[in-house]
Amino acid sequence: MILRVDNASYSYGGKENVFEDISFFLKKGETLCILGPNGIGKSTLLKCLGNVLKLSEGSVFIEGKDISSMSRTEIAQKIGYVPQSDQSVFPFSVLDFVMLGRAPHLPFFSSPGEKDLTIAENAINKVGISHLRDRPVTEVSGGERQLALIARALAQEPEILLLDEPTYRL
Structure with missing residues (x-):
């Protein structure tokens, strides 16, 4: 179970x-x-x-x-959460936004490596937004942002995915 x-x-x-x-x-x-x-x-x-x-x-x-x-880290390694909406104001590129999903798997104050980049890029490809990779997440449409949220959760590689209205704006 x-x-x-x-x-x-x-x-x-x-x-x-x-x-x-x-x-x-x-x-x-x-x-x-x-x-x-x-x-x-x-x-x-x-x-x-x-x-x-x-x-x-x-x-x-x-x-x-x-x-x-x-701990929060243990939970984040097990559970990925996609909220109904996201209010990100920092203009991360879509790739950097998705890379945030790798944070629970990194030691404190360390940077993501090639493996993390590959996982994030695979998640972006899986949801079909590779063409947005370098665009600021604050400048994509609502539906594209929702796909970036799903990609971020997939990049987290959780055991459990909690999706709150995942098709909202799609």
């Missing part, structure tokens, strides 16, 4: 639960799609699965390890 969620609940500021008592598990290679109306807590659940938000109750386990006991 790669991901297990036990009795998960979350509320903003201790108010009414956004979701409550959710339990499920996923085996390696399985896909789960969470559907529901706007405002029901789908994005909040994904943020809790990545430990961006802390559950009010319950637990999330990755490969049997409680996510609350894992």
